[in-house]
Amino acid sequence: MDRIRIRGGKPLKGKIPISGAKNAALPLLAACLLTDEKLTLGNVPHLADITTMANLLGQHGVGLSLNGAHPKQGFAGRTIELTANKIASITAPYDLVRKMRASIVVLGPLLARCGEAKVSLPGGCAIGTRPVDLHISALERLGADIELDQGYIHARAPKGLRGAEIIFPMVTVTGTENIMMAAALAKGDTTIVNAAREPEVADLAQCLTAMGAEIEGIGTDKLRIKGQGRLHGAYHSVIPDRIEAGTFAMAAAITNGDVELLGARLEHIQTVARLLAEAGVSIEETAGGLRVRRANGMLQGVDMMTEPFPGFPTDLQAQLMALMCVAGGASMITETIFENRFMHVPELRRMGASITVHNASAMIRGVKQLTGAPVMATDLRASVSLALAGLAAEGETTLNRVYHLDRGYERLEDKLSACGADIERIREQDEAA
Numbered sequence: 001m002d003r004i005r006i007r008g009g010k011p012l013k014g015k016i017p018i019s020g021a022k023n024a025a026l027p028l029l030a031a032c033l034l035t036d037e038k039l040t041l042g043n044v045p046h047l048a049d050i051t052t053m054a055n056l057l058g059q060h061g062v063g064l065s066l067n068g069a070h071p072k073q074g075f076a077g078r079t080i081e082l083t084a085n086k087i088a089s090i091t092a093p094y095d096l097v098r099k100m101r102a103s104i105v106v107l108g109p110l111l112a113r114c115g116e117a118k119v120s121l122p123g124g125c126a127i128g129t130r131p132v133d134l135h136i137s138a139l140e141r142l143g144a145d146i147e148l149d150q151g152y153i154h155a156r157a158p159k160g161l162r163g164a165e166i167i168f169p170m171v172t173v174t175g176t177e178n179i180m181m182a183a184a185l186a187k188g189d190t191t192i193v194n195a196a197r198e199p200e201v202a203d204l205a206q207c208l209t210a211m212g213a214e215i216e217g218i219g220t221d222k223l224r225i226k227g228q229g230r231l232h233g234a235y236h237s238v239i240p241d242r243i244e245a246g247t248f249a250m251a252a253a254i255t256n257g258d259v260e261l262l263g264a265r266l267e268h269i270q271t272v273a274r275l276l277a278e279a280g281v282s283i284e285e286t287a288g289g290l291r292v293r294r295a296n297g298m299l300q301g302v303d304m305m306t307e308p309f310p311g312f313p314t315d316l317q318a319q320l321m322a323l324m325c326v327a328g329g330a331s332m333i334t335e336t337i338f339e340n341r342f343m344h345v346p347e348l349r350r351m352g353a354s355i356t357v358h359n360a361s362a363m364i365r366g367v368k369q370l371t372g373a374p375v376m377a378t379d380l381r382a383s384v385s386l387a388l389a390g391l392a393a394e395g396e397t398t399l400n401r402v403y404h405l406d407r408g409y410e411r412l413e414d415k416l417s418a419c420g421a422d423i424e425r426i427r428e429q430d431e432a433a
């Protein structure tokens with residue numbers, strides 16, 4: 001297994017290109033199942049999760065062609081052409097779904113297109129139990145007959161889905177995406193109340209519109225979808241990754257650096273930018289993206305609670321905690337979305353952080369200096385928070401289980417070392433040699 005070694009203490013200086021958003025690209029790839037024509041997606045990031053989704057779609061019979069080889073230099077997104085003119089299998093098998101929970105987004109499109117779908121239940125993951133009951137009950141409202149059978153969700157709608165009013169009792173991102181895709185091919189109109197407003201949901205809605213769907217209320221918590229008999233092919237370019245942008249903003253802040261995030265959009269990270277401003281970090285719009293640096297050299301502890309968009313994203317909670325570990329004073333971070341998302345805390349403590357956890361809240365007392373240590377990644381965002389801590393720490397940090405990072409960050413070590421970080425990947429084969 002690869003590891004990442006960081007020698008901390010170098011301020012980041014330079015430009016970091018922001019890749020296409022993983023969480024936008026995954027449902028966009030699944031949207032190809034809604035039409036027999038070609039869907040072309042641009043600015044797709046080079047990530048392990050994208051490969052997993054491509055493999056899943058391939059086994060459903062989707063023809064895929066990748067344009068743009070993985071670049072040695074630069075970070076140009078890839079263009080992917082997907083043609084689902086024949087669905088070879090309606091089953092998403094356990095072996096692929098267990099690798100990536102987001103595989104659940106094939107359920108809505110497969111059911112709407114084929115009248116039947118069988119998708120493995122994703123099961124728990126490192127950050128909590130993460131059920132999919134809201135996806136299931138909403139599809140039932142659209143007329144699907146659903147059985148849970150030997151670990152699989154078996155959904156049938158032989159006469160097609162029909163529009164309905166769906167009221168989500170809590171905000172679910174992939175739940176909203178699944179239902180939006182299913183409703184686009186249902187008979188009649190669907191209203192989704194308490195829909196997720198995340199930019200990735202809006203990006204999917206824009207792509208579906210380009211494919212011929214009629215969706216009102218894009219970007220709001222009430223979506224109205226007029227079902228269509230069929231959708232057609234389209235071209236769509238994936239939005240930049242706001243979580244990657246927020247992560248690198250915190251990397252700039254934690255190292256007292258000065259970084260331009262190329263392609264990043266302020267409207268996607270307004271809440272994050274406001275909170276970082278309170279903490280003493282300035283984020284300014286530039287012609288190419290966003291410039292991030294400390295306003296007056298000091299960092300100040302701030303309180304934060306994770307919330308659905310436009311609130312502070314849970315996917316940046318661990319990174320903010322790393323930053324707060326070296327801020328002046330205390331800060332309180334409360335996680336409201338997932339029940340087990342403080343796995344980074346014991347690892348940060350091993351680097352000298354002062355953190356106490358009470359239920360869903362963590363109290364962080366800033367320390368002058370973190371110290372490097374061997375640490376273990378437990379999930380995607382926890383692992384990147386340890387990399388941030390390593391960039392600020394005195395001495396050497398070795399991050400184990402880097403495959404978590406590779407699921408969601410495109411060549412993190414290359415982007416950071418181009419800005420002066422002392423960071424390198426130790427490949428398994430190098431160690432064996």
Ligand code: UD1
Pocket residue numbers: 023024026101102128129130131132133134135136170171172173174175200313314315337338339
């Ligand atoms: C998506 C993101 C993930 C992010 C999360 C919250 C993708 C591919 N992943 O995950 O990175 O952390 O949004 O912003 O876009 N819930 C239920 N029943 C359901 C569905 C959800 O109880 O049927 C609960 C979840 O356990 C969680 C909350 O609702 O507590 C929000 O989860 P949800 O928005 O669905 O997260 P994902 O779509 O899985």
